[in-house]
Amino acid sequence: MTLLIIIIVLGLLFDFINGFHDAANSIATIVSTKVLTPFQAVIWAAFFNFLAFFISKYIIGEFGIANTVSKTVYEQYITLPIILAGVIAAIVWNLFTWWQGIPSSSSHTLIGGFAGSAIMANGWGAIHTSIIVKIAAFIFLAPFIGMLIAFLVTLLVYRICRHTSHLRAEVWFKHLQLASSALFSIGHGLNDSQKVMGIIAAAMIASHLNGEFGIASVKDIPDWVAFACFTAISLGTMSGGWKIVKTMGSKITKVTPLEGVVAETAGAITLYLTEYLKIPVSTTHTIAGSIIGVGATKRLSAVRWGVTKQLMTAWVLTIPVSAVLGAGIFILLSTFM
Numbered sequence: 207m208t209l210l211i212i213i214i215v216l217g218l219l220f221d222f223i224n225g226f227h228d229a230a231n232s233i234a235t236i237v238s239t240k241v242l243t244p245f246q247a248v249i250w251a252a253f254f255n256f257l258a259f260f261i262s263k264y265i266i267g268e269f270g271i272a273n274t275v276s277k278t279v280y281e282q283y284i285t286l287p288i289i290l291a292g293v294i295a296a297i298v299w300n301l302f303t304w305w306q307g308i309p310s311s312s313s314h315t316l317i318g319g320f321a322g323s324a325i326m327a328n329g330w331g332a333i334h335t336s337i338i339v340k341i342a343a344f345i346f347l348a349p350f351i352g353m354l355i356a357f358l359v360t361l362l363v364y365r366i367c368r369h370t371s372h373l374r375a376e377v378w379f380k381h382l383q384l385a386s387s388a389l390f391s392i393g394h395g396l397n398d399s400q401k402v403m404g405i406i407a408a409a410m411i412a413s414h415l416n417g418e419f420g421i422a423s424v425k426d427i428p429d430w431v432a433f434a435c436f437t438a439i440s441l442g443t444m445s446g447g448w449k450i451v452k453t454m455g456s457k458i459t460k461v462t463p464l465e466g467v468v469a470e471t472a473g474a475i476t477l478y479l480t481e482y483l484k485i486p487v488s489t490t491h492t493i494a495g496s497i498i499g500v501g502a503t504k505r506l507s508a509v510r511w512g513v514t515k516q517l518m519t520a521w522v523l524t525i526p527v528s529a530v531l532g533a534g535i536f537i538l539l540s541t542f543m
Contacts, residue, residue, distance in 0.1 A: 207418055209286045213409045214431075216293045218438045221402045223300050224312040225255070225442015235466035235497070236387045241380050250384070251391040252443040258395025259436035269424075269432060270484035271397060274337060275404025276411070276424045278317055279324040283332035284412045287539050288323045289405060295319030295531035303520065311488030313401050314524045317341055320405065322529025323536035341486060345521055348476060348487040349495025356472035356499030363468060364503070379463035386470035391443075393477030394489045399435045401486050406431050469496040491521055 237247050262269055279288070296312070296319040303310040317338070324332040367375050407424040410431075414420030421427060473493040480487045 207413070209290065210409055210413045210419065213286060213290050213293060214406055216290070216297065217402045217406050217409075218434055220293055220297050220300065220312075220316065221399065221435050221438035222442035222445075223297060223304070224398055224402070225252075225439040226304070226445040235469055235493075236383050239380070239383065239463045239466045241383045241387075241463060241466070247387070248444050250387065251394075252440040254388045254391035255395035255399070255443050256436055256440040258392045258399065259432060261392065262396055262400070263429075263432065266396075266481075269400050269403055269427070271400035271481065271486045272403035272407060272427070273424045274341075274484050275317065275401050275486055276408040277334055278320055278337055278341075278404075279333055279408070280331075281411060281415075283324055283328045284408050285327070286409060286412055286416075288327050288536060289320065289409045289412065291323035291326075291536035291539050292316070292320035292532045293405060294535050295322065295528055298531055298535075299524070299528050310520045310524050311345070311490050312398060313486050313488050314341070314345065314521075315528045316401055316405060317486065318525035318528030319532035319535075320408075321525075322532030325529070326533035326536045342525060344480065344485055344487045345491060345525075348480065349491040349498070349521075351479070352472050352476045352492045352495035353499035353502070355475055356468050356496040357503055359472055360465065360468045360500050360503040363464060367464075376463055379467050382467045383463050383470070386467045386474065389474035390470040390477070390489075390493065393474045393481070395436060395439065396481050397477050397487060397489055399432075399439045402438075403427065403432055403435045404486075406435070465497075465500040469493065469500045472496040472499065488521070 236242050236250075237244050242250060293316070296316040299310070299315045299319070300312055303315075321333045321338060370378075404424070407421065407427045410420040410427070411422070411424070412420070414422055470493070473489070473496040476492045476496070477487070477489060
């Protein structure tokens with residue numbers, strides 16, 4: 207019971223860290239275009255992150271991504287020490303990348319840590335390979351989809367607004383960016399909060415199998431777990447993540463209000479699509495791909511490809527590095543437990 211409580215607390219701590227680590231995803235463009243001040247932006251994003259709980263609970267009617275994450279490792283191989291090692295690994299990597307200002311994926315960090323500790327404990331047969339492959343594929347597919355949608359929508363908007371004065375269009379899009387940022391923040395809440403829910407659900411199932419307090423299935427996850435996860439990520443978002451805001455909002459390409467609207471809308475559409483498919487993806491990857499797509503419509507040189515290459519390197523390394531960390535931490539925990 208004590209170990210389960212520790213995992214739940216650390217899971218919520220990870221969700222909080224995820225909030226300020228990924229706050230940049232929701233607010234980077236709206237801050238860089240000066241539509242809102244940084245303080246106003248994080249409050250705005252936090253509100254819509256929390257609103258996502260009610261959308262999942264009462265409109266969608268399920269937490270599909272949480273179910274996917276909980277099945278990353280086969281149920282018979284899940285133990286509380288494995289989950290604990292995975293969560294600690296995810297926290298360590300998230301804090302490191304935040305400190306370095308690298309917008310890495312909190313989603314893949316958590317999944318990598320969980321899978322790595324399970325592999326160390328039981329071998330490769332412990333992980334649900336098809337789910338891992340699907341999640342890994344969206345490291346590339348999510349930003350590509352966001353980039354393609356942003357590229358096409360930007361061209362369409364330019365065509366529609368070709369006879370509108372620049373000043374008038376900028377005023378319109380500054381107002382519209384409030385709506386697009388809200389849409390993306392909802393997508394962030396829908397996607398990211400559920401990942402920790404899935405890990406906590408897996409821990410509660412493992413506890414139940416040991417004859418202790420827990421649940422028999424992810425469908426039985428208590429409402430307070432969902433509420434706590436969405437609250438933690440919202441509070442984390444309110445604390446901000448200014449190093450990553452700078453990277454996302456200005457280092458990839460210079461973003462105008464029009465381009466901010468398009469990037470956030472394209473990112474939101476991509477997140478809603480993956481929510482429908484019940485695939486956990488990185489909101490970081492999604493918005494970065496959308497920003498690249500917007501920049502590419504001006505000219506390919508408008509995108510700072512050196513920065514983009516560094517981001518992509520971090521994305522690709524996240525799962526294996528987190529898995530190695532998870533494996534190492536599991537070995538350490540095994541000596542004390």
